[in-house]
Structures are given as structure tokens and as C-alpha cells.
Amino acid sequence: MSMQLQNLSFDTEDINQFAEDRNEPKWFSDIRIKGLKLAEELPLPQPEKTRIADWNFTHFNYDTGSAAVTDLNDLPEEVNRLVEQGSGSGNVLIHVNSSAVYHHLSQDLIDQGVIYTDLTTAVKEHSDLFAKYYFKTTAIDKHKLTALHAALVNGGSFLYIPKNVVIEEPIQAVYYQDAPSSGLVAHTVVVAERNSSVTFVESYLSDSSVGEGVANIISEVTVGENAQVKYGAVDEFSAKIVTYVSRQAEVAKDGRIQWALGQMNDGNTLSENATNLEGTGAAADVKAVSIGSGSQKQNFDNYVRHVGKSTQSQLLVRAAQKDASNSIFNARTKIERGASGADGEQTQRVLMLSDQSRGDANPILLIDEYDVIAGHAASVGRVDPDQLYYLMSRGIKKETAEKLIVEGFLAPIVDLLPIEGVREQLTTLIERKVG
Amino acid sequence: MTVPELKINDLHVSVEGKSIVKGFNLNMKGGEIHALMGPNGTGKSTVASALMGHPKYEVTSGQALLDGSNLLDMSVDERARAGMFLAMQYPSEVSGVTNADFLRTAINGRRGEGNEIPLMKFIKTLDKKMQMLEMDQAFAERYVNEGFSGGEKKRNEILQLMMLEPKFAILDEIDSGLDIDALKWVAKGVNSMRSENFGCLIITHYQRLLNYIKPDKVHIMMKGQIVKTGGPELALQLEEEGYDGMKAELGITDDETVEA
Ligand SMILES: Nc1ncnc2c1ncn2[C@@H]1O[C@H](COP(=O)(O)OP(=O)(O)O)[C@@H](O)[C@H]1O
Ligand SMILES: [Mg+2]
Numbered sequence: 001m002s003m004q005l006q007n008l009s010f011d012t013e014d015i016n017q018f019a020e021d022r023n024e025p026k027w028f029s030d031i032r033i034k035g036l037k038l039a040e041e042l043p044l045p046q047p048e049k050t051r052i053a054d055w056n057f058t059h060f061n062y063d064t065g066s067a068a069v070t071d072l073n074d075l076p077e078e079v080n081r082l083v084e085q086g087s088g089s090g091n092v093l094i095h096v097n098s099s100a101v102y103h104h105l106s107q108d109l110i111d112q113g114v115i116y117t118d119l120t121t122a123v124k125e126h127s128d129l130f131a132k133y134y135f136k137t138t139a140i141d142k143h144k145l146t147a148l149h150a151a152l153v154n155g156g157s158f159l160y161i162p163k164n165v166v167i168e169e170p171i172q173a174v175y176y177q178d179a180p181s182s183g184l185v186a187h188t189v190v191v192a193e194r195n196s197s198v199t200f201v202e203s204y205l206s207d208s209s210v211g212e213g214v215a216n217i218i219s220e221v222t223v224g225e226n227a228q229v230k231y232g233a234v235d236e237f238s239a240k241i242v243t244y245v246s247r248q249a250e251v252a253k254d255g256r257i258q259w260a261l262g263q264m265n266d267g268n269t270l271s272e273n274a275t276n277l278e279g280t281g282a283a284a285d286v287k288a289v290s291i292g293s294g295s296q297k298q299n300f301d302n303y304v305r306h307v308g309k310s311t312q313s314q315l316l317v318r319a320a321q322k323d324a325s326n327s328i329f330n331a332r333t334k335i336e337r338g339a340s341g342a343d344g345e346q347t348q349r350v351l352m353l354s355d356q357s358r359g360d361a362n363p364i365l366l367i368d369e370y371d372v373i374a375g376h377a378a379s380v381g382r383v384d385p386d387q388l389y390y391l392m393s394r395g396i397k398k399e400t401a402e403k404l405i406v407e408g409f410l411a412p413i414v415d416l417l418p419i420e421g422v423r424e425q426l427t428t429l430i431e432r433k434v435g
Numbered sequence: 436m437t438v439p440e441l442k443i444n445d446l447h448v449s450v451e452g453k454s455i456v457k458g459f460n461l462n463m464k465g466g467e468i469h470a471l472m473g474p475n476g477t478g479k480s481t482v483a484s485a486l487m488g489h490p491k492y493e494v495t496s497g498q499a500l501l502d503g504s505n506l507l508d509m510s511v512d513e514r515a516r517a518g519m520f521l522a523m524q525y526p527s528e529v530s531g532v533t534n535a536d537f538l539r540t541a542i543n544g545r546r547g548e549g550n551e552i553p554l555m556k557f558i559k560t561l562d563k564k565m566q567m568l569e570m571d572q573a574f575a576e577r578y579v580n581e582g583f584s585g586g587e588k589k590r591n592e593i594l595q596l597m598m599l600e601p602k603f604a605i606l607d608e609i610d611s612g613l614d615i616d617a618l619k620w621v622a623k624g625v626n627s628m629r630s631e632n633f634g635c636l637i638i639t640h641y642q643r644l645l646n647y648i649k650p651d652k653v654h655i656m657m658k659g660q661i662v663k664t665g666g667p668e669l670a671l672q673l674e675e676e677g678y679d680g681m682k683a684e685l686g687i688t689d690d691e692t693v694e695a
Contacts, residue, residue: 387527408529
């Protein structure tokens with residue numbers, strides 16, 4: 001049964017046709033064909049303690065175009081409210097199903113050499129530059145899902161910041177899915193050259209009209225010397241969408257990445273987040289929140305690898321588990337030999353809100369160097385009864401008090417998101433999922 | 436509006452199976468301020484927690500009536516909405532929830548759906564009360580008690596009291612750890628509440644606070660019971676004699692309680 005489920009429902013001819021329709025350069029369609037071959041051969045990933053063999057990763061409609069819009073008001077309400085309104089100066093790329101439908105980048109940034117465009121445009125108009133970074137921080141042949149991604153990629157964003165360019169205002173991407181049985185296979189590439197700085201925020205959402213669908217998302221971030229990237233994300237796929245999401249970064253000397261991830265899918269989710277601290281003094285700050293609800297199963301792997309000397313990382317995962325949800329949280333900090341002076345800290349806290357739910361927090365430290373600092377803390381617990389009593393003693397009903405506590409517990413990550421609309425998206429989502 | 440009334444009859448309370456409060460009686464009316472004094476470990480906080488409904492404190496017998504309704508039948512939040520308030524000896528910290536959000540949720544919880552306090556009115560009231568307590572405006576946006584000093588936590592309890600305007604408040608060692616200025620602010624806050632619609636039970640070790648909030652009655656509690664009741668002069672007497680003197684006078688021999 002599971003073998004059959006993971007059989008592919010398309011062949012080389014389909015892929016060639018798809019590439020041709022999209023008018024892609026040969027190097028890119030070659031990668032698709034290579035991906036297809038690998039996808040047929042490679043096994044699924046094997047996340048610890050989560051059985052994914054019967055999740056549908058492979059059966060979906062990958063070619064679901066939508067027409068471009070010129071007026072933001074023509075977009076679905078859920079999308080519209082995420083985007084900064086008014087001035088029209090927000091730097092934003094909006095995707096609906098497998099089409100980029102709206103795009104805006106300020107003239108000022110264009111003049112400074114910033115590139116921000118959808119994947120289809122990137123492979124055509126910035127072919128050489130894009131090729132340098134595509135599947136650079138993660139391998140096509142990692143497993144079946146990365147290979148499948150390469151074969152069927154149908155959306156994504158390319159953000160390139162030239163050296164010394166410091167961008168104050170956030171750059172935003174929004175993906176919205178509503179076509180029945182559709183799959184979003186989105187690939188994001190963010191490159192921050194030396195001494196540059198940028199904040200990027202992406203939101204993924206879908207309508208229940210998709211029904212059974214698939215999301216296969218890969219983001220690759222390259223942080224140059226002394227560059228800074230703040231990467232925020234809110235994932236909000238509906239209950240019947242199976243998600244594979246992989247966000248990877250490579251950080252050069254004195255570079256810094258901050259992840260702020262709101263992982264709020266309603267469906268089964270496999271998430272890999274990895275940061276490679278290559279250069280001396282490189283730093284990573286990872287903050288992720290999630291809420292498990294219904295009967296969804298999720299597996300989150302957050303990984304930081306210290307290679308350079310005096311590299312620093314902080315990893316903070318907070319999650320709440322409701323209903324009959326089941327989530328596994330792996331935090332892995334690896335310090336390679338030679339990474340002297342490295343400092344890696346991780347904390348995972350899981351709040352259980354029901355008796356039927358399950359949450360496992362696994363702290364993993366792998367250290368091959370002596371002169372380092374590493375620490376971990378992991379806890380799985382219930383709402384503190386004294387806190388609950390305190391709030392209730394002020395006249396707040398039990399359910400409301402619990403909600404306040406859980407929202408407060410997750411707030412440190414919400415507060416990090418730089419775009420008001422996205423922050424509200426996450427807050428509203430938390431309220432909905434907890435309530 | 437009739438004057439509120441709190442009646443506690445022969446209350447017995449156990450904690451973890453151990454009997455702590457053994458026959459506690461108290462009657463209070465709106466407009467009155469009572470002080471409850473007594474050595475450490477005698478069960479003062481236990482009375483307060485049991486009246487508020489802390490799940491760890493088991494009332495094994497007795498009665499507590501607020502305006503005739505049985506408090507002991509109500510959940511913690513129902514007791515609060517019925518008009519009870521407890522300024523706790525050790526207030527909890529609630530990370531990620533701002534003081535302002537917390538207070539607004541609490542006020543709206545009392546007022547009920549459809550009757551929420553208008554935001555502007557809330558902000559104005561909060562500003563005013565914070566000023567009275569000499570609290571920095573930034574407090575409103577700080578997380579509930581997180582990183583607060585001992586004194587700040589106590590003032591925050593009084594701020595909540597002033598915002599929620601209960602019928603009866605129990606202040607459990609609100610004066611401990613306060614310097615003289617903070618003590619005055621707290622007293623000012625409590626005194627501003629004085630009216631015949633509000634009664635207050637002040638639990639304290641020392642009579643210091645009572646110089647600023649004049650009690651109508653002073654009760655001395657020992658070994659789980661009130662052993663003596665008098666006027667403000669009783670607190671002064673206690674200050675002079677100490678609890679040992681008081682015990683000798685009352686013929687109480689004791690091995691359990693510890694002097695603070
Ligand atoms: N939560 C609790 N758990 C265990 N024992 C308690 C608890 N609260 C009170 N006690 C016990 O009850 C007795 C009375 O305590 P308490 O009411 O705090 O006294 P007071 O407030 O007069 O100092 C003490 O012996 C104390 O150890
Ligand atoms: Mg006490």
C-alpha cells in the first residue's frame with residue numbers, strides 16, 4: 001500500500017512538457033529530469049519516531065496556474081490582509097497556486113542592485129546567478145522529497161542583496177493555495193552578500209478547497225561575510241495538506257542568521273531546519289513555535305552545525321500540543337573538530353494541553369572539540385497550576401486563562417516577526433488553534 | 436446597593452492531608468478593615484488560599500458566605516467574579532502576557548460578553564491608578580510579574596485590586612519586603628478604595644502598615660484559630676510584647692510555630 005502510494009504519477013514526458021510550457025533554460029529542465037530519476041529510486045526520509053510511509057507526498061496536481069493581478073484588492077482577503085497596505089511601497093511577491101500573480105520592489109532597491117523576483121523569472125533572467133545558488137545548501141539526492149522537489153518545482157522566490165546593501169524595510173513573500181488537489185513545490189533562494197543586511201518574511205496559507213494536497217517547500221539562504229539575515233515564516237496549510245518543509249542556511253565569517261518560524265500547519269508536517277555555521281564568528285539564532293491540534297502528526301528537526309571557530313548558536317523551540325496531536329521535536333547541535341570557542345545552546349519546551357496528545361523533545365548534542373560551550377534544556381509539561389490559579393483568581397475563566405498562558409508561552413517568537421500583518425496572522429492563528 | 440457581607444463560620448482546612456486551620460470564624464462588612472496577625476506558619480495564608488479556592492487547600496468543614504452565597508461551592512474564577520480578591524503573598528509570573536492584557540481580560544471577564552470596557556476608558560483608568568501607585572507607565576506593557584522586584588510585585592497586586600474593585604479583598608503580607616515609600620503608596624491605594632462597598636482583611640506580621648491603614652478590628656491567630664480580637668491598640672500591644680508575650684498571656688504553649 002505504502003509503496004504504491006509513493007509511486008510517481010508522472011514521467012519524463014510530463015516533466016519535459018511542463019518545463020517547455022514554462023519556457024525554462026536547459027540547465028534547469030536537466031535538473032528536473034535528474035530529480036525525477038532520483039525520486040523514483042530514493043527512499044523517503046526517515047524522521048525519528050514519526051511514521052510517514054503512508055503520508056501522501058507524491059499525488060497532487062503540480063500545474064495549477066492563476067492569472068496575474070494588478071490591484072491587491074483583487075486578491076483573496078486572507079492574502080490581502082497580510083500585505084502592508086496604504087503606501088503601496090511594500091516589497092512583496094505574491095503567489096497563488098503555481099503562479100506569481102503580484103510583484104513589487106521599490107525603485108530605490110532596484111537601483112541598488114537588489115533582485116527580488118519569482119522563480120520562473122529568476123531562472124530566465126538571472127540564470128547564471130540563480131544557478132550558482134540553486135540546490136547549493138541542500139542536496140537534490142538527500143532523499144525522495146528533495147528529488148521530487150527538483151523535478152516538480154512550480155513556484156518560489158529569488159532574493160539577492162549585493163554587498164554593502166542594507167535594507168531596512170522587510171521583504172515579503174506570500175503563497176496562497178486554493179486549487180483542488182494542488183501541490184505547491186516552492187523553492188526560495190536568499191543570498192545576502194558581504195556586509196549586507198535584510199529581513200525576509202514568508203507566509204504560506206491555503207484554503208480548504210484544496211482538499212488533499214501537498215506542500216513541498218525548500219528554502220536556501222546564503223549569508224555572506226558579516227552579512228545579516230532575519231528570516232521569518234508563518235506556515236498555515238490546511239488539515240488535508242501534507243507538508244515537507246526544509247529551510248537551510250549557510251553562514252560565512254561573522255555573518256548572522258535569525259530564524260523566526262511560526263509552524264502552524266493543520267496537517268501532517270515534516271520540517272527540517274538547518275544552519276551551517278561555516279565561517280569564524282558566524283552566528284545563528286533559531287526560534288520556532290508550533291501548535292499541534294486535531295489528529296495531526298508532525299516532526300520538527302532543528303539543526304545547527306558549528307564548523308568555524310567562535311561560532312555561536314541559540315535555539316529555542318516552544319510548542320503546545322492539543323487534542324490527539326503527536327509531535328516530535330529534535331534539536332541537534334553539532335560542534336565539529338576545529339570549531340574551538342564555539343558556543344551552542346538549545347532549549348525546547350513543550351506544553352501539553354490534553355491527555356491524548358503526545359510531544360517528545362529530544363535534545364541532541366554532538367561535540368568533537370574540547371574548548372567549547374554547549375548546553376541544552378528540554379521539557380515537556382503541563383500548564384502551571386499556580387499560574388492558572390493566579391489568573392482565575394482575577395475572575396478569568398479557566399479556558400481563557402489557559403489560552404492566555406499558552407499565547408504568552410508562544411509570544412517570544414511572535415514578537416520577533418517584523419511585519420505587522422504577519423505578526424497578526426500568527427497571533428490570530430495561535431488564538432484559533434488554541435481556542 | 437446593600438452593604439456586602441462576608442461570613443466565615445468554623446472553617447477547617449487541610450493541606451496535603453494535614454489539618455492546618457482548625458475552626459476559623461470571622462464576620463466582615465463593607466466599609467470595615469480588619470487585620471489578621473499571627474506568627475509564621477499559623478495558617479493565615481491557608482485561610483486566604485482556601486477562601487479564594489486554591490485547589491491544594493481542602494476545606495474539610497465550615498462555611499464561607501459572601502452576601503449569603505456559598506463561596507465554597509464556586510470555582511476560583513466564580514469567587515472572583517462574585518467579589519472576592521486575594522493579593523497573594525507570592526504572586527505568579529506569567530510570561531508573554533502583558534499586565535494590560537491580563538487586566539483587561541480580567542475586567543471583561545467580570546463585565547461579561549457584550550459589556551466589555553471601552554479601550555480608552557480602560558487605558559485612562561489604568562494610567563490614573565498607576566500614577567497613584569507611582570508605577571512607571573511601562574509596567575502596563577511588561578509581562579505579568581516577570582522580572583519584577585518583590586516590591587513591584589506587591590504594587591502590581593494593589594493595582595489589580597484597584598482596577599477590579601472587588602467587594603472584599605484579602606491582602607496577604609502585602610507589606611513584606613516593602614520600603615517605607617512603597618508602603619505609603621500601597622496604603623494610599625488601599626485607602627482610596629475605602630467605601631461601604633468594600634471590606635478588607637489585611638494579613639500582616641507587623642503593625643507598621645497599620646499606621647497607614649487604620650484597621651477597625653485586629654485579630655490574632657495562633658495554631659489555626661483566632662485567639663484574640665480587639666481594636667487597633669491590640670496591634671500595638673503585640674508589637675511591644677511580641678508573640679511570645681501574647682502566648683504567655685493567653686496560656687498557649689507551642690512547639691510548632693516559628694517566630695519570623
Ligand atoms: N502549599 C502548601 N504545601 C504544603 N504545606 C503547606 C502549604 N501551605 C501551607 N502549608 C503548611 O501549613 C502551615 C501554615 O502555613 P501558612 O498558612 O502559610 O502560614 P502563615 O501564612 O500563617 O505563615 C505551615 O505548616 C505550612 O508548612
Ligand atoms: Mg503566609
